[in-house]
Amino acid sequence: MARLVNSSRNFISTLQLQNAYLVHSLRLLGTQAGLSDQKEPSGPTVKTAIPGPRSLQLLKELDAIQNTGAVQFFVDYERSRGNYIADVDGNILLDLYTQIASVPLGYNHPSFENAMKKPENLSAFINRPALGVYPPSDWVHRLKSSLLSVAPPGMTQVQTMACGACSVEHALKTMFMTYQRRVSGGSPPTEEEKETATINQPPGCPPLTILSFKNAFHGRTMGALACTHTKYLQKLYFPQPDWPIATFPRLKYPLEAHEAENKAEERSCLEEIRELIEKFDKRGTPVAGIIVEPIQGEGGDNFASAEFFQSLQDITEETGTGLLMDEVQTGCGVTGKFWAHEHWGLRRPPDLVTFSKKMMTGGFFMTEAFRPQELSILLGFRVFNTWMGDPAKVVLLEELVSVIKEQNLLNNVQTTGEYLISTIKTLQSHFPDLILNARGLGTYCAFDLPTAEARDKLLMALREKGVNIGAGGSCTLRFRPTLIFQKHHVDIFATICESSLKNMK
Amino acid sequence: MARLVNSSRNFISTLQLQNAYLVHSLRLLGTQAGLSDQKEPSGPTVKTAIPGPRSLQLLKELDAIQNTGAVQFFVDYERSRGNYIADVDGNILLDLYTQIASVPLGYNHPSFENAMKKPENLSAFINRPALGVYPPSDWVHRLKSSLLSVAPPGMTQVQTMACGACSVEHALKTMFMTYQRRVSGGSPPTEEEKETATINQPPGCPPLTILSFKNAFHGRTMGALACTHTKYLQKLYFPQPDWPIATFPRLKYPLEAHEAENKAEERSCLEEIRELIEKFDKRGTPVAGIIVEPIQGEGGDNFASAEFFQSLQDITEETGTGLLMDEVQTGCGVTGKFWAHEHWGLRRPPDLVTFSKKMMTGGFFMTEAFRPQELSILLGFRVFNTWMGDPAKVVLLEELVSVIKEQNLLNNVQTTGEYLISTIKTLQSHFPDLILNARGLGTYCAFDLPTAEARDKLLMALREKGVNIGAGGSCTLRFRPTLIFQKHHVDIFATICESSLKNMK
Structure with a gap:
């Protein structure tokens, strides 16, 4: 001492x-x-x-x-x-x-102070574009020198958003789209699907679900909130969909003294996930994707092993569901690797990775397979909003990434x-x-x-x-x-x- | 010519x-x-x-x-x-x-260029606070000199958010909270409500609904999207709740040549709204609030008369539902008044007014009655997220409001x-x-x-x-x-x- x-x-x-x-x-x-x-x-x-x-x-x-x-x-x-x-x-x-x-x-x-003083950055702070429609001339360059230069291994696609919750919302939508494309083989929507989609009814709005974990936190907008299960006050009196909620492993510490127990705990959780997917599939509310934090944050810093995450990815592969790794709190280097999931030794990248907080801008990475692909003519409007992020924040992220690397x-x-x-x-x-x-x-x-x-x-x-x-x-x-x-x-x-x-x- | x-x-x-x-x-x-x-x-x-x-x-x-x-x-x-x-x-x-x-x-x-160069504004651009937890020393002053100086008549409460969709999401949650408080008389939640709230089940997550309009647009996150009914591509293959959707009046032009028809159209729409509220109430999925644009934008610039909106407000008063006026596109002076709903001559303010786009920051105004009030100890975390808006945008809004007034x-x-x-x-x-x-x-x-x-x-x-x-x-x-x-x-x-x-x- x-x-x-x-x-x-x-x-x-x-x-x-x-x-x-x-x-x-x-x-x-x-x-x-x-x-x-x-x-x-x-x-x-x-x-x-x-x-x-x-x-x-x-x-x-x-x-x-x-x-x-x-x-x-x-x-x-x-x-x-x-x-x-x-x-x-x-x-x-x-x-x-x-x-x-x-x-x-x-x-x-x-x-950051220097970034603010560079004349070439001024425009980004005073002219906020609708990035999905009228991107700035330097947008591709800025995305490459910031987000893509720190993309999780194997992930080539990126979409900016304003904040963490919006990022999760649109990543969930992307999982629904990809699931449906797999199911339908990418065939165009029927007239009935088109008509029912605008009035919240199936088959246009099918009862797909997302599997999330107890003690998970993913945000407070209605879709993200449906996957959030920490404090009751976050959800009390808000209508929420009946989606599957699995147990996240509760490991005992010190880890080295509880190896067998912890392994059994994780096996039991994985079994429950398989059962939930089967159950929800059988009752006609199939699981389109799984959302998980690499380390639960708001829920109490709950860790699971690399093997748990590897098995989780196996399950998504076997069941044809998506895997969204929510790195809003764990990303940007805080675990010693740029993305926390890099510690888990996954055989292939997760399908989607959301980010925000220290990254200055919200958004998500995705693999090519999860990029919106069907319905080509108006496809750009599937994951869309007015601003789609903010170049002013990406200017700061460029500086941040440069400092992280240089120092x-x-x-x-x-x-x-x-x-x-x-x-x-x-x-x-x-x-x-x-x-x-x-x-x-x-x-x-x-x-x-x-x-x-x-x-x-x-x-x-x-x-x-x-x-x-x-x-x-x-x-x-x-x-x-x-x-x-x-x-x-x-x-x-x-x-x-x-x-x-x-x-x- | x-x-x-x-x-x-x-x-x-x-x-x-x-x-x-x-x-x-x-x-x-x-x-x-x-x-x-x-x-x-x-x-x-x-x-x-x-x-x-x-x-x-x-x-x-x-x-x-x-x-x-x-x-x-x-x-x-x-x-x-x-x-x-x-x-x-x-x-x-x-x-x-x-x-x-x-x-x-x-x-x-x-x-805006001048605002960027003022030394007293620099901190707002390079230090993004968690506004709900650690607000900056000048935050009250900035809110007063920007948002509150242009608040809709009768509205004293304001909450900033990052974008339009988030603003709608949290305004919807505020309507659910207020509705439930009215129903329960503000009594504290039961243990059963607390327990079921974290797992998406009633009574903690009751099947409350929001009434929205055909051809309405309110955003693309899951809650806002549930109230959006313009293009099928915005919702196709996403699960959506079965909430009431009313017809928005389709007026015939020129108005002066179709007075009687248009009045009948609006009467019929108002009647449908009453019926939907009654129907959803009877089936155990009561309508907590109504969301409406003062003029439908994305849906095709659909107008209704001042009398229609006055009657709509009457209905919300009679049925104890909330009235959310979504001014994301219509606000900030584009109709010649600062807020479009000011044209409708309402007897009292709407309960909530959302804004974004030209306002530089997202957010919503609300009346005192709609301010979160129950569950005092952790009340601050009911409408909450990490950033809760962005002072950098409010700095620009301050300039904007000043220019609007001066010029x-x-x-x-x-x-x-x-x-x-x-x-x-x-x-x-x-x-x-x-x-x-x-x-x-x-x-x-x-x-x-x-x-x-x-x-x-x-x-x-x-x-x-x-x-x-x-x-x-x-x-x-x-x-x-x-x-x-x-x-x-x-x-x-x-x-x-x-x-x-x-x-x-």
Whole structure:
């Protein structure tokens, strides 16, 4: 624990030294090669309760015009830097949650500022095209230098969208289309299908289904929500289709001590998936596709093995269903590979991969086979909307991809991630009654507490000491830091977490 | 027709004078007060077929990575100005469709360029917050100076979203919540409701429905799509809920010659709505809300009378259902009032109003009564997602609202709109077999052709001569120009349309 003690000393001296002018006297940090252009504070500063008085005043004002039930505090984004988020009351927190896992390079990254100042980018910010109808002259080039340059292995097709939920919605539609094409052999629609399609009736709108998993999260629009099964509040009183819901494996930790049990658990889940597909097929509501997160996020950082995903892909192949890997939260390098599913050693690519959050733009990759193909004359309008994404976000993604490559940030995530998980395991060894089930891949890490109350208590204690972290599942704390999160940040977390846990004993 | 002849002469001389360097020798246009800061060409230039060779080359490249079935041509946005869109082959078209009705101030408007250069706006472009959790310090101020300053009369609550479809999805959810609160008296959910909600089953997910209209368009995500009934290709092979679909009035033109028939048509539609609500209520799938466009757009610019909408609101009041006015296409001043429903003289505001497109950001207004209220502890997560909109777009909206007010653009829309509809009627009087059912409000105008083939033929003929216009419904051409569209632009359209129609005779 020498590391923790040293860090603790650093933390206390940091607290003593810092004051309201801290962010004005920034010093260069970032000891790892390539990350040194990121100016940020040397540690957190907490001066008030969080939310502080200014946040509470703004909350009152905002609450007059919209529901604010989820607001945590108001942020001074101009004063936030790198891994540190500054609130409007002068507090500065080490941010391990980063806008629900959506900030890739930290706050105010210089590369984005530079992108904004390039004259050739201006048009993308002030002229928003209808990309599906009137794409800009540089669109192909921008897609190639951003999205396609980081496409999952074997995936050549990409479609941008505005956000994660829209991406899932249109990816689901693409699975329905592909399934129907397989079934019908690509024959043109009948007059009856055309007529019934506009009035929500079969055969034009057949009762196809999507198989999703318990504790899955895929979004809050009606189609994405139908595949989401985390909190009841997300769905309560909304009509939802009767689609198959399978059990996602609940692995026991440490993995090495529960190998047989975990294998049996996964076998049982796979069996249930087969049974559900058969059952829904028999009752005339066939499963067109399966949607799954490579690691469940919102549902509590639930992992399954590579073998589970390989078998899942086998099932989709055998049953002629699609496989949509939802990487909205797991993509963009957070697991140490660009896409989390690359860890699963699949024999062929998934059929579709959705993305958003850290990718700046929503959208999805797909294989050639899943590209819309039938009904050629108006085919472009099957997966379509006014904007179809936003070049302004792709401009930023171009910069992001370039920084990830130049600074080898996947390597940084791997290095920091290994250090983070070993640090959590050290904490777990010191607080075995409080820290449970340490797990993670890259910096996509998490641990559980014995109860939701204990989890919430630790989350608030961390915040009070300057660490902002996320909750997930029923009693999970999840790490969703930036891609420039480093070992010394882990040390700051460890010190503060240790002192918080001591108070909880 | 003196006007048309004069314009025609201007058009021909324009064509003769213009060359590849036209956009480099811009001259100030805009004879109306306040619009003179908008530099644009004096008329269209057509040098190649559209799409031209460069567009076709880019189309081939784009088609290798995504479906391009809806692409019309590739655009040089940097060279586009005001009401004129420049393609990559050196053609410059008068744009009456403006990115599917989504460009408020024309291309490269100086106010947006200025907004980009203000240091205080930079943070909004490079730090995208999770607005529902960590809003920026200036968020309340920005909402007030943009969205709330143009809120529909009587509506005090606003929620931003990323796009039109997401806005509709969450507005539908808000109607379900409000309906259920009315039914249950706001009592907390039962354990059974909580448990069944996460697995898509009643009573947690009750079979509530939304009533929508034939030929309505509300978006392409699963919930919005369930209310959309225009083209079969938008829904074919997608599972859709069995929700009530009512007939939207099909008025006969000219209105003054068909008063009694049109009144009877609307009475019959209102009667059908009442019957559908009763029928769906009786069968245990009650109607929680009605979604309607103030003027159907994609469905073919279908108008109903103010009395129809007043009676529709009466029905929602009597039956305890919500009324969602979808103003994604009709909002932001295009009808001469900021919101189209303001023309209908409703006794009280609609319950919800969705917006997007020209508003730069998606979102919806709602009344206090429709604000999420029950289940207070996690209420913020009922209408929620990661981004909840984008401050970068609200920065642009602030500029837009300021320009609309300073330059009195609603007045410009009224003036230009009156001139446009009278010009269409003049054309109709000269080509009574080709131009049918001239109609419009502000510059939100349209006319029909006798067949889809004739409509498409005219659309292509106009494009070949430098006018880009939109199709809608089965045989409609629709005008969706910018808010800075002026009389001299109407003249250019009229001249080109007249010569195109002569060739069709």
